[in-house]
Amino acid sequence: MxxxxxxxxxxxxxxxxxxxxxxxxxxxxxxxxxxxxxxxxxxxxxxxxxxxxxxxxxxxxxxxxxxxxxxxxxxxxxxxxxxxxxxxxxxxxxxxxxxxxxxxxxxxxxxxxxxxxxxxxxxxxxxxxxxxxxxxxxxxxxxxxxxxxxxxxxxxxxxxxxxxxxxxxxxxxxxxxxxxxxxxxxxxxxxxxxxxxxxxxxxxxxDYANTSYQTVNPPLALSGGDPGNPNIVDWNRWQPLAINGFVDQAGNPIDDAPSFLGPEWGSVVPFSLSDNDKTEFTRDGFDYQVYHDPGMPPLIEGELSDEYKWGFSLVAIWSSHLDQNDGVLWDISPKNIGNISSFPNSFTEFNEFYKQIEGGDPSTGYALNPVTDQPYEEQLVPRGDYTRVLAEFWADGPESETPPGHWFVILNTVSDHELLEKRWAGKGDILGALEWDIKSYFAMGGTMHDSAVAAWGIKGRYDYIRPVSAIRAMAGGQSSDPALSSYHVNGLPLIENYIELVTESDPLAADNPENVGKIKMYAWKGPEHISNPVFAQAGVDWILAEKWWPYQRPTFVTPPFAGYVSGHSTYSRAAAELMTAMTGSAYFPGGMSEFEVKANEFLVFEEGPSVDMTLQWATYQDASDQCSLSRIWGGIHPPADDIPGRKIGAKIGTDSFEFVQSFFTE
Incomplete structure (x- = not known):
């Protein structure tokens, strides 16, 4: 596509x-x-x-x-x-x-x-x-x-x-x-x-300005500021980022510390969302409208404190997968990836769904393409290439139509496919181009709008922290062993080969003995190690945890709004459910959709990938699930943001399609 x-x-x-x-x-x-x-x-x-x-x-x-x-x-x-x-x-x-x-x-x-x-x-x-x-x-x-x-x-x-x-x-x-x-x-x-x-x-x-929302945390200075997150007030709440020369995802220069985009968006008139799905939460004199309330995310000092630490440390560990030279090859074809049958029902079950060390999810793949009745062809590529391509493909950066627009591009690609029969819901007469486009755009537009109203209503209500703020805050200590140095009950958990203490013999302490006892992590080294993204890449190595960066451009780092719940997960799952309903099939036309990626031409953040590859999806839901994982490898969301977004999106997509039907009397 x-x-x-x-x-x-x-x-x-x-x-x-x-x-x-x-x-x-x-x-x-x-x-x-x-x-x-x-x-x-x-x-x-x-x-x-x-x-x-x-x-x-x-x-x-x-x-x-x-x-x-x-x-x-x-x-x-x-x-x-x-x-x-x-x-x-x-x-x-x-x-x-x-x-x-x-x-x-x-x-x-x-x-x-x-x-x-x-x-x-x-x-x-x-x-x-x-x-x-x-x-x-x-x-x-x-x-x-x-x-x-x-x-x-x-x-x-x-x-x-x-x-x-x-x-x-x-x-x-x-x-x-x-x-x-x-x-x-x-x-x-x-x-x-x-x-x-x-x-x-x-x-x-x-100009869509906020009327009441106020952030509780001062900005985290990422350009010339102190390492770590020394000025954070609330480790559970969103924190703006201060970045010299901040550029939004469309390539436009913005204020160096942009404010929260859309925390009050839950108040916007929706398409199909029902008052039966809505709750109201009052904070600082403003009534936040929340549809499909997922409940409180894990908090640093709450009952789910361990899940909080596990989720953000998983983001750091998956950052180590962004290296084309780590020797790990993955089959990225539908033979191996996709076909997820269920999601965890509670945050305590997330560790059974996400593969913390290896990366990925419990995909089983498909034995056969149901359209051709032939096996999907295996496609082995370096994990470090695949994960970086995913992070950038779904990031919707410069010259992008943003996540909701991205799904209109996917819809148009499907509509153009020679094997698609434009029968509404897979039934009845084949529709002409105008009727198909009019109806499918109406449905997709309403679904994407409801996804934004629901996801951003939740973002405003819970005001949840992003990985760059949480990881740098926890980097001041380790929470695994009180007998070891740098112990702090809210610190990062130590995980062998991924999150450890700096020792006297450590290269990180060779010229900087003050680093002894600090927390280090094996992760993507960050944009300061990229001299020119056209021909250089940061790679993965041991870095101080207090200097961790998401896999993003240095002029952007993280979207300027709260994480919980993931907008990408909500948009994508809603669109996938809708596409399945509109076409009458869970599968892309022909049983697979593809996007060609050329070696050393596709990546923008740094050089790569090192090999040609083809992103492939058997079903609309497979594409949606891949989009969700891409945001973890990109350092934008922890798992806690992801699964609730997918579940809400699934509900929105189904309800929106049913509502659309009420406008047709045939």
Whole structure:
């Protein structure tokens, strides 16, 4: 699956130009007084549209939207909402002309907001009108939502080019569709979503700023600061990072100590989430809205203190897997990886699911590809290459469409597959490109939006610490043996060959005798050991635990929001459940999806990988599970953040699909 679908504007132009001519012909025919309505004397001409030839207009606008997200700030919550609102607006515009569907916002009241709808005459050939309304709806919302983006010029150039190639008038801003204008209808629907968005709890009018949240911990200085985490106040709570020249995951310079992104996002009006799934938690005078509350994560001095230490030490140990020269080879094919049947039910069972020393999970793989009825072919690669590729592939860094957008890319890749039969839920007639895209985008948009509302509501409520803060805080001591030096009840557990004490003969003490008795760990050495990421890599060795780094860029380190629960795990599992339901199969078309990785070309954080490889997934859930593990190898999440996110995502994906069905009456 190609993460770089249509990131280049020239490719976008090729796509729209290939269908623009025939679509423009149909628009001009109608504008010049033509009619496709049947009468007893005239047989209407066949009107060719993108529905019948090539990509649908909905797909074209989705590509423009993904381009817009790649050129905006890295805000997964905001973009999950953008993906939903624009996909839903396109669905509403399409459904006006379809008697077997009804809109989400158009003609309805949602959370107290009404979008009134008047009757519109529906022509016999509805496709040109649907696509005109869809285009105006998408265009107007993109124009509104991305007008202050750092890449607004590139965004609007892509949007304007698509409108031009489709033959539509960007200057037609009328909202009056009483005379049957599809363009005005699209503008009106867009205006409903824009007004809805200004009162949906997102605080869009103030650039999504927090209204109440305050962090309890001072920033951890990672650029020129003291080793360890000497100023942390609460080892259970989120801590901002102070990084000189901080750059967000979209490549945009941000404040050197960015604030928590979206701690109050649980208050945003969701798609399918129910009040029955919601609890409320008040802290510092603010009522945090929490859907699918997973309960308290492990705390450093609570009943699950050992699980807290185990989880964050596992992150440190998995950091040792980021070395292509460690001699460990893994079969990364579906023959060996994937097919997880269940998750642990409590934090005390996590050590039975995650392989603390070796890495990975209890995957069993698959004996046969169910589509070809042939065995999956073994693929042996160095573990240190595979883990680094995973960490970067799923990280959604520069030029990325963020995690919710990433799943739209996956959806588009699946939709383009020659073996996919576009039968909704795997049943009934094969749908045309437009109907399939409209319905699947509506479903995926709502699912990704609900995932953001749920995950970030939990993040705000629990305000949980990230690995870089926890590991550096615990690095001041060891909690395994009171008889040994540097004992501290809240210190790191000693684990032979991975977390040990520095001795007098240790190389770490050769020029620095003050390091004797400190905690060391065998881990990725960090970005300061990379002279140039194009041709150098840090490698793995013994380092002082107080200097531990996640496998990330030095200008980023960790996302600026709490860890619990993992957004990647929630988004991905929800999307996987939805893809399974929409396609009627747990498997990718053909029984496997692939992504090619070239040696010494793919990695950005450092040189590598050392070999070519192909990331492979048999099922949508396998891809989701791999995404979840990638965040541990990347040093972003401990296991405690992961499994609750997967479980919540599974529930959201199932509920969202059931809710989507209520908008179809066929």
């Amino acid at each position: 190609d993460k770089r679908v249509l990131t280049d504007k020239s490719e976008l132009r090729k796509l729209v130009t290939s269908v623009g001519a025939v679509f423009l012909a149909s628009v001009l025919f109608t504008a010049c007084g033509g009619s496709s309505k049947k009468n007893e004397d005239v047989t209407p001409p066949v009107v060719l549209t993108p529905e019948r030839d090539g990509h649908s207009v909905a797909r074209m606008w989705n590509e423009v939207l993904l381009t817009a997200i790649r050129n905006d700030y890295a805000r997964p919550t905001v973009h999950a909402r953008n993906l939903f609102h624009i996909s839903s607006a396109m669905f509403d515009a399409w459904s006006v002309y379809n008697p077997q569907a009804h809109g989400f916002l158009f003609g309805n009241e949602v959370a107290g907001f009404s979008c009134a709808a008047d009757t519109i005459n529906v022509p016999e050939d509805v496709l040109p009108q649907q696509e005109l309304a869809i285009s105006h709806a998408a265009y107007r919302i993109i124009q509104h939502r991305f007008k202050f983006s750092p890449g607004t010029f590139e965004i609007m150039e892509a949007a304007d080019s698509l409108m031009q190639n489709l033959g539509f008038n960007i200057d037609d801003e009328s909202l009056d569709y009483s005379q049957g204008s599809a363009a005005a209808l699209g503008n009106y629907i867009a205006d409903c979503y824009i007004q809805f968005g200004l009162q949906d709890g997102s605080n869009e009018q103030n």
